[in-house]
Amino acid sequence: MKKSVWISGIAGFVGSNVANKLVKLGYDVNGCDNLKFGYSGNLDPEVKWINCGFEQVDFDFLRKYDVLLHMACANIIYAMENVIDTFKVNALDSIKLVELYNGQIVYTSTSSVYGNASHIPTPESAPENVSNAYDQSKLILERYLRLRSDYTTLRLSNVYGKNQRPENPYCGAIGKFIDSAFKRDPIKIYGDGQATRDYTYIEDVVNAIIMAIDQDPKNTEINIGTGVETSAIDLANMVNDAVGVPRLATHTDARKIDRISRRCLDISLAKALLGWEPKTKLSEGIENTIFDLNLWK
Numbered sequence: 001m002k003k004s005v006w007i008s009g010i011a012g013f014v015g016s017n018v019a020n021k022l023v024k025l026g027y028d029v030n031g032c033d034n035l036k037f038g039y040s041g042n043l044d045p046e047v048k049w050i051n052c053g054f055e056q057v058d059f060d061f062l063r064k065y066d067v068l069l070h071m072a073c074a075n076i077i078y079a080m081e082n083v084i085d086t087f088k089v090n091a092l093d094s095i096k097l098v099e100l101y102n103g104q105i106v107y108t109s110t111s112s113v114y115g116n117a118s119h120i121p122t123p124e125s126a127p128e129n130v131s132n133a134y135d136q137s138k139l140i141l142e143r144y145l146r147l148r149s150d151y152t153t154l155r156l157s158n159v160y161g162k163n164q165r166p167e168n169p170y171c172g173a174i175g176k177f178i179d180s181a182f183k184r185d186p187i188k189i190y191g192d193g194q195a196t197r198d199y200t201y202i203e204d205v206v207n208a209i210i211m212a213i214d215q216d217p218k219n220t221e222i223n224i225g226t227g228v229e230t231s232a233i234d235l236a237n238m239v240n241d242a243v244g245v246p247r248l249a250t251h252t253d254a255r256k257i258d259r260i261s262r263r264c265l266d267i268s269l270a271k272a273l274l275g276w277e278p279k280t281k282l283s284e285g286i287e288n289t290i291f292d293l294n295l296w297k
């Protein structure tokens with residue numbers, strides 16, 4: 001029998017894709033979102049959810065669900081200016097949530113916990129190197145879960161695809177790059193463009209999350225990425241080429257969040273423990289994302 005799933009941050013980029021897919025597959029899904037960074041329009045009409053913070057949920061109701069998928073959080077850009085609130089939501093209130101829930105937990109953490117990683121591709125055993133309120137608060141919940149057990153933590157690398165909306169000030173690079181290309185504006189690159197990231201397509205991430213829900217808890221952290229490194233300038237060129245516009249890009253000063261020079265995850269543990277591996281090449285994922293963003297306009 002399929003497990004029932006309750007999702008915090010259900011109307012966000014990743015949460016909405018997971019919820020829409022689970023409902024299509026026939027799972028009993030419910031969740032909440034305070035819409036601070038998400039959009040109700042991301043969710044298919046069949047998805048049940050309530051508009052509130054996870055801090056306000058009725059725990060007797062939540063405990064009826066087999067799995068808590070905890071995705072709600074303050075994001076890295078917001079965290080730069082809102083340190084206290086970031087620790088409150090991502091660490092303190094999140095600990096209260098998982099403390100009061102006694103079933104299986106799937107937690108979406110972040111590859112940001114490796115900072116400027118000591119090894120590329122980076123395995124889960126690499127030292128954590130947190131440097132801002134986002135990384136630190138995400139890591140605090142990871143560590144709390146290690147004490148609790150009955151959990152699977154997925155350390156996601158940069159995710160892109162459907163529902164990553166360019167009008168959202170916290171939108172990731174690929175959504176913004178496609179938007180600039182559509183407008184025939186030069187793509188804005190922070191820094192010299194040589195910094196790399198590991199871009200994972202949303203459908204692959206959704207599959208990893210569903211595998212973690214379906215399987216028994218792994219009680220450890222698992223990288224979810226592709227093992228492929230792409231520089232910002234190469235990404236900008238790929239997006240401009242895919243949209244069919246000249247390769248225009250401008251460089252501007254790196255922000256505080258751009259201090260990571262290389263990111264690329266070792267995904268052997270995901271293959272070994274979950275049986276997961278990504279299926280979508282970056283070029284294909286960019287094409288799909290362009291198609292989805294075009295449907296919106």
Ligand SMILES: NC(=O)c1ccc[n+]([C@@H]2O[C@H](COP(=O)([O-])OP(=O)(O)OC[C@H]3O[C@@H](n4cnc5c(N)ncnc54)[C@H](O)[C@@H]3O)[C@@H](O)[C@H]2O)c1
Binds near residue numbers: 053110160
């Ligand atoms: N998108 C990525 O590239 C990426 C990379 C690494 C990790 N992650 C992790 O994946 C998860 C989802 O990320 P995302 O990109 O979908 O972010 P998102 O901001 O689109 O989604 C988070 C959702 O949580 C909601 N939210 C925030 N605080 C809340 C609260 N107190 N109560 C209820 N809802 C609240 C927001 O409104 C938003 O809809 C996060 O845990 C994030 O750390 C994402």
